[in-house]
Amino acid sequence: MxxxxxxxxxxxxxxxxxxxxxxxxxxxxxxxxxxxxxxxxxxxxxxxxxxxxxxxxxxxxxxxxxxxxxxxETDKTGRFVMGVVAGDMHDLGKSIVIAMLTGAGFEVIDLGVDVPTEVFIEKAQSLNPDIMGVGCYMTTTMLELKDVMRKLKENGLRDKLKVMIGGVPTTQTFADEIGADAWGKDALDAAEKAKKIMGV
Ligand code: B12
Structure with missing residues (x-):
């Protein structure tokens, strides 16, 4: 600390x-x-x-x-691909969520920060995750979340995975508005909801 x-x-x-x-x-x-x-x-x-x-x-x-x-962790809970939206360099929240998900038995693939929407789409295709986690930490980058959701749909990927979002400016209301499957208040909440999605 x-x-x-x-x-x-x-x-x-x-x-x-x-x-x-x-x-x-x-x-x-x-x-x-x-x-x-x-x-x-x-x-x-x-x-x-x-x-x-x-x-x-x-x-x-x-x-x-x-x-x-x-x-x-030999018996994985599921595959979770995680990244932070384009233009956003904050990574503390993401690191903690990844730690909690790892502790919960998920195989987590970290795409890093400032991830262009195209990369989220490409990784959704090539890595075939059960859940895609998208972090956003500024009001100015929130629109990128909408963009990720829209492009997933356009590329026929939306029904193939679940999407979780999180970060300071996001809320459950916003998650509902953009059509995400779950919103994580904090790392513990994120891990619990991810496990629920996987039926664990
Ligand atoms: C630390 C920090 C930084 C550090 C980042 C270090 C790092 N390696 O991440 C530094 C100093 C680099 C930084 C830079 C900037 N920052 Co800053 N930063 C913060 C600060 C103080 C804390 C953020 C943080 O890490 N919190 C602790 C973590 C643990 O909490 P968390 O992010 O909320 O994550 C939890 C949950 O949200 C959830 N969660 C997180 N991610 C996810 C993902 C999923 C999928 C799920 C389910 C859940 C989930 O679980 C996490 C753990 O419990 C915030 C203030 C604040 N109150 O948040 C400002 C803040 C986010 N920053 C801000 C700004 C403006 C900037 C800069 C633009 C400043 C500047 N002028 O240069 C730059 C941005 C650079 C960029 N392009 O991104 C503003 C954003 C304002 C806005 N428009 O919304 C804030 C809100 C400060 C403020 N009040 O003005 N920042």
């Missing part, structure tokens, strides 16, 4: 060496850490540089635990 990435790596390695279940490390330490950062940001205790430092520590800790997560 305090952005000490060396310590984040050391503590994660230490927990793994001690035999702590990697899913529990994500659920009980790494995710709560970044969620607390989000709360401190909301309460005006943390400023943007603090948030950026916390993210770096979050990512470093995740990089230690991720290889072990994919080793133990």
């Amino acid at each position: 305090e952005g000490d990435d060396d310590m984040a790596v050391e503590q994660t390695e230490h927990a793994l060496q001690e035999g702590v279940n990697p899913v529990e490390i994500v659920k009980q330490a790494i995710v709560p850490g970044i969620e607390r950062t989000g709360e401190l940001w909301k309460d005006n205790v943390y400023f943007m540089p603090d948030v950026v430092l916390s993210t770096e520590a979050f990512k470093m800790a995740m990089s230690v635990v991720e290889p072990t997560l994919s080793e133990i």
Whole structure:
């Protein structure tokens, strides 16, 4: 939370060496850490540089635990392709959602940030995901979500996958308006709804 990435790596390695279940490390330490950062940001205790430092520590800790997560998750819940809309570089929310989905047993393919609509379409075709997650973090990039939905339909892909959306300016009402299958309030909500979609 305090952005000490060396310590984040050391503590994660230490927990793994001690035999702590990697899913529990994500659920009980790494995710709560970044969620607390989000709360401190909301309460005006943390400023943007603090948030950026916390993210770096979050990512470093995740990089230690991720290889072990994919080793133990042999029985996948489903395939989830995730990306952030064009023009939007925010990736903290996406990283947390990916961590939670991985913990829930999904095979997650991360398309990254600033993803053009065409790439979402191309990946929907080539990767054949069960669910496509689209993140959007600014009011100025919300129209891109509509564009992704429209192009999925135009390319005959809409009935082949479920679409989940999320990010600060999005709401359930907006999700309904653009015809998304689900909206995730936070990472936990996202993982629960994704599991529900898969019937788990
Ligand atoms: C950190 C941050 C940054 C960092 C990003 C670092 C990074 N690696 O991501 C930096 C400093 C780089 C940054 C840059 C900018 N930012 Co900024 N940023 C933020 C800030 C403070 C926090 C966002 C965040 O990470 N929150 C914490 C995460 C954990 O929460 P979350 O994103 O909501 O995600 C949760 C849920 O939404 C959900 N979820 C998220 N994604 C998904 C996806 C799916 C599919 C589902 C189901 C659920 C889900 O689960 C997540 C976990 O619980 C917000 C303020 C705010 N209150 O949000 C502004 C904010 C988003 N930024 C803003 C702006 C304007 C910018 C800049 C344009 C600033 C500038 N002038 O340069 C640039 C944009 C660059 C670009 N093109 O994208 C504005 C957007 C305003 C608007 N129009 O809507 C905000 C709202 C700040 C403000 N009040 O003005 N930013």
